[in-house]
Amino acid sequence: MFVDTARIFIKAGNGGNGCTSFYTEKYVNNGGPDGGNGGEGGSVIFRAAANKNTLADFKYAKHFRADNGENGKSRYSAGKKGKDLVIDVPVGTVIKDAETGGIIADMFAEGQTVTVAEGGRGGRGNAFFRNSRRQAPHFSQAGERAEEHAVLLELKTIADVGLIGYPNVGKSTILSVISSARPKIANYHFTTLSPNLGMVSVYDDSFSVADIPGLIDGAAEGAGLGHDFLRHIERTRLLVHVVDGSGIEGRDPVEDYKSICRELADYDAALAEKPQIVVVNKADLMTDYSVVDALEKQTGKRPVLMSAAVRSGVEELIKTIYSELSVLPPPKPLEFEPFVYEKPDKTSFEVVRTDDGEYEVFGGLVDELARNVVLDSYDSMQYFQRQIRERGIDKALKKAGVKTGDTVRMLDVEFEYVE
Ligand SMILES: Nc1nc2c(ncn2[C@@H]2O[C@H](COP(=O)(O)OP(=O)(O)OP(=O)(O)O)[C@@H](O)[C@H]2O)c(=O)[nH]1
Numbered sequence: 001m002f003v004d005t006a007r008i009f010i011k012a013g014n015g016g017n018g019c020t021s022f023y024t025e026k027y028v029n030n031g032g033p034d035g036g037n038g039g040e041g042g043s044v045i046f047r048a049a050a051n052k053n054t055l056a057d058f059k060y061a062k063h064f065r066a067d068n069g070e071n072g073k074s075r076y077s078a079g080k081k082g083k084d085l086v087i088d089v090p091v092g093t094v095i096k097d098a099e100t101g102g103i104i105a106d107m108f109a110e111g112q113t114v115t116v117a118e119g120g121r122g123g124r125g126n127a128f129f130r131n132s133r134r135q136a137p138h139f140s141q142a143g144e145r146a147e148e149h150a151v152l153l154e155l156k157t158i159a160d161v162g163l164i165g166y167p168n169v170g171k172s173t174i175l176s177v178i179s180s181a182r183p184k185i186a187n188y189h190f191t192t193l194s195p196n197l198g199m200v201s202v203y204d205d206s207f208s209v210a211d212i213p214g215l216i217d218g219a220a221e222g223a224g225l226g227h228d229f230l231r232h233i234e235r236t237r238l239l240v241h242v243v244d245g246s247g248i249e250g251r252d253p254v255e256d257y258k259s260i261c262r263e264l265a266d267y268d269a270a271l272a273e274k275p276q277i278v279v280v281n282k283a284d285l286m287t288d289y290s291v292v293d294a295l296e297k298q299t300g301k302r303p304v305l306m307s308a309a310v311r312s313g314v315e316e317l318i319k320t321i322y323s324e325l326s327v328l329p330p331p332k333p334l335e336f337e338p339f340v341y342e343k344p345d346k347t348s349f350e351v352v353r354t355d356d357g358e359y360e361v362f363g364g365l366v367d368e369l370a371r372n373v374v375l376d377s378y379d380s381m382q383y384f385q386r387q388i389r390e391r392g393i394d395k396a397l398k399k400a401g402v403k404t405g406d407t408v409r410m411l412d413v414e415f416e417y418v419e
């Protein structure tokens, strides 16, 4: 099965905790603080890989996590950085934030890498907190925690040329005679169920062609295989619009041409404005060539007459495509204002009075304070209380009505309020 969209969860590594430790050695009783810093968490990085052409890897595997940073150790030993996680996606994958739909990255060029989730910073060890007033800090910092994010992956194939037309007109047969691709070909509608890609060599150059499932009336609204596959020609520079000149299926090639153009416009005006080369295929079955003139009148350009089955007109088609491409601008990545995951807000907080008369303080500032202080000593409790005063939490608690003896909770810290 062809998979061209996926929703996955990514999480960067947490920072390692700082270490609280004191230097010890035989005959040395009161060594100074020697707790090392925690290591930085690994990041989640996406990479555009040429050897992938679907998102099938993400059909069942949904959770991707980079390694956490190691905790700091004694003797000033810093924790190791967590390993980054590199996720390979096909070239042309667009990465979006699942919640807002904002575009994070367009993996446009082979080998391109984008860091989508950054690892948390490591916490500082107690050695870091030593200063002239505080010779023996009994606290260290916890590592920064990284959040998990849901992202959408959407493959928008990057090819120079898109082959479009009604089912069974011979699109896949054309791809098979101009390139080394071997798509499935059969005499029924919707033989092609997912895009095929082929490289066409011409002189010492080459271009890529995407063959998509046949379009029918109402495709833009989802008829047939619908517009699901139009996304794979959105980024092409040129469309090769194939009609069956023999009318063997009882349809009028000029009407077919017009209705496919309407479908393109319904899907996306930009798609309808892409330059087109019209190809009249199945010439071997034609006795009346008036359709070629009629299409020329309709489009203002002479269509290419060919027969993919008996390989006539193949060279002419390749050369026509090549010369059109040579005057078209090179493919461009999407233009967008990149969506960036915000680092948590570290200044805001809120005080809430709970039903049982207790007070709860939460928000980014609280998370940050709790991270900064490990409440295992008189030292760090003092530091914590000073912060509560200095950062305005005390004031907010008073405003909320707190009195001496009331219980105040901040994350996993609980204390009795004293005025
Ligand atoms: N006589 C004749 N038959 C052709 C020619 N080109 C393709 N065919 C036949 O037309 C049928 C459809 O060909 P495909 O290449 O599968 O057509 P398609 O447009 O890719 O069809 P879908 O994938 O279903 O949209 C096959 O039986 C081909 O052998 C041609 O030039 N002449």
Ligand SMILES: [Mg+2]
Binding pocket: 171, 172, 173, 184, 191, 192, 211, 212, 213, 214
């Ligand atoms: Mg086909």
